[in-house]
Amino acid sequence: MSEDQPSALLVGTDVYAMRACLRTGIKPYVVHGPHLNDWGSMELPEGAVGIFAEDPTSIESILFSLRRAGATEREFLFVQTSDEEALVTVAALAKVLDLPTPVEADIALHFRDKWLQKQIVSAAGVDVAASQVIEDIQHLDPAGLADFGRAVLKPLAGAGTRNTSVVGSREELVATCQEYRRRGVPQRTFVLEEFITGDEWMVDGVVFDGELQFLSVGSYVEPCLTAVDSNRVLQLERFDPTADAGVYDLARPVVAAALRALGLRRGVFHMELFHQQDTGRLVFGECAARTGGGLIHESVEYKFGVDLGAAAIRCAAGVDPQVEPKVRPDSVSTIFLAGRPGTLIGRPSPAEIRALPGVEHVRLDLPYGFRMADSVADTTEGVGQVMLSGRTREEVRERREFLTQWFDERLTVVPTHADYPELRRWQQANWPDSVSPFGTYPRD
Ligand SMILES: Nc1ncnc2c1ncn2[C@@H]1O[C@H](COP(=O)(O)OP(=O)(O)OP(=O)(O)O)[C@@H](O)[C@H]1O
Ligand SMILES: [Mg+2]
Structure with missing residues (x-):
């Protein structure tokens, strides 16, 4: 790698952004927090330079780390983050280091403060809570x-x-x-x-030069809060721009008006909307200036052939991403795989899951020995995530239901709060041969 190779400063470990940099000859300097060491599931790709910061959402912490690494004097092309909690920090950092960034400080606030965001969107005539x-x-x-x-x-x-x-x-x-x-x-x-009733939709897309260049509408199978409150993990679907043209006709003007009001000039976004089926009313929920989680990146790539990470990096570099979607008619859905309270000691392998019908992508996050909580606390929880496809939405739903049950039946978890007799019965049910009963008198 030559010293003259162009480089960019990324805050957070967005794999799609790092990949996009490396594919376009940009060396990513990646500021990351302790989670990379603590979690141990991910390594930075070859060619990336890791810079440890105690708290990558703190400007002080980032500046300490950059100075220590001798990176403050480097001529980065831009600074970018996909970490929502670092968005305002990165905007401030861009000012301090005099670097371009896709979402500047005054605009970054609009994508973080949920109250301010609703005020702005409402003033533009969009329905909000x-x-x-x-x-x-x-x-x-x-x-x-x-x-x-x-x-x-x-x-x-x-x-x-x-x-x-x-x-x-x-x-x-x-x-x-x-x-x-x-x-x-x-x-x-x-x-x-x-409280706004209705289905919860999500819109993932790209803005360049202040124009909405691409959007993909999807829905949560049940609203995020309903899922978390009911102790269930998230399931997501995508709408088809032709078969579900009505959805796009309804969403597009609302999305464009909200983004214009919020002032996003370039970058990717993840917006949430409530859709009230009986009236057709669409109410703005919130909008983040980043790609969505929950394998949304993979599902947009599968359905539209659009790489949102690449678009984010082109936008950050000030280059028109020229998104040209190539829509695939198949249906796609992504799901989190549910755990159970207790210690994880067995689950199907990635290869076994991949062999099931319609499975396009598998990511398993929890190591054996992981203590799973008694209840679902947020929308990022699960043993792993899977993307499924099918010819129709119904086929994908059937596959989703099958996979959910199939995985649950093959999950081995030492239950939390079990007393010893319960643990013995659990062992007897799972490994009958391993049980050693103790009789009062030895048998003949
Ligand atoms: N005003 C509301 N009416 C009904 N449900 C709401 C409302 N605000 C939030 N929710 C529910 O709570 C969830 C979380 O709220 P919100 O999206 O504002 O915050 P968040 O924690 O940033 O979300 P995310 O899970 O997308 O990171 C929403 O996805 C939705 O299901
Ligand atoms: Mg949300």
Whole structure:
């Protein structure tokens, strides 16, 4: 690698962004936090330079690390992040280092503060939930709040549907805030939003020069909050731009108006909308200036032939990504594989899962010995993730249901909270030959 090779500063370990840099001859300098060491499941690709920062969402931490690595003087082409929590930090870093970045500081705020975001989108005439800020849930004055009915309480700049609850009254709100304090929830500033009913859609796409260049609409099989509250993992589907043209006709103007109002000039986005089937009403949920999780990257690539990571990097470099979708008529869905409370000690191998009908992509995240929690706390939880395809949506649904049950039946988990007799019965059921019963008198 020559010293003159162009380089870019990436904050966070977005594999698609790193891959896109390496494919276009850009050397990625990747600022990453402790999770890479702690989790141990991922290595940086060859050609990338890792820079450890204690907290990659803190500008101080990043600057310490860059200085230590001697990278502050380097002439990076741009600085980019796909980590939502680092978005504003990276915008500030771009100013300090005088580097181009796709989402500049004033705009970055619009993609983080959920209350501010709704104010801006609403002012552009797009339907949003009524929303009010609670500055400090540990010092809540319920009398200071506007009246509300069924509402959602969530962190002002949270992610993954974590620490998010439905409350129906002031009493419930007070009790939930107290419970969050007891649990040591780190966030203090929350929004309280009117509860919006309906299906939850997602829109993933690309903006360049302020124009919506590409969009792919999908849906969560059940809303994220319903899934987390019911202890279920996420399942996602994609709509077809021809077969589901009505969905695209409904979504496109709303998405374009929201993005224009929020001021995204270039980059990728992941937007969530509520769709009310009876009235056809579409209500803006939220929008992030990053690619979506949950194998959305893979499913968009499968369905549209569009590499969102490559688009993100081209946008960051100021180059028109010239997205040209080539739509595949097949249906595609991605799912998280559910675990169970307890210690994981067995599960099907990636090859066994890959051999099932319609499986296009498998990623298993948890190592054997992992202690799985008693309940689902956020939308990123699961033993792994799978992308499935089929000729029709029905075929994909059937495959999804089959895989979910098939995987569950083959999952071996030492149950949490089991007493010794229960563990013995569990062992007897799973490995009858390994059991050694102890009789009072030796048998003949
Ligand atoms: N006003 C609302 N009405 C109904 N449901 C809501 C509302 N706000 C949030 N939700 C539910 O809670 C989930 C999480 O909220 P939101 O998307 O705002 O935060 P997030 O934690 O950033 O999400 P993500 O899981 O996309 O990172 C939503 O996906 C939706 O299911
Ligand atoms: Mg969301």
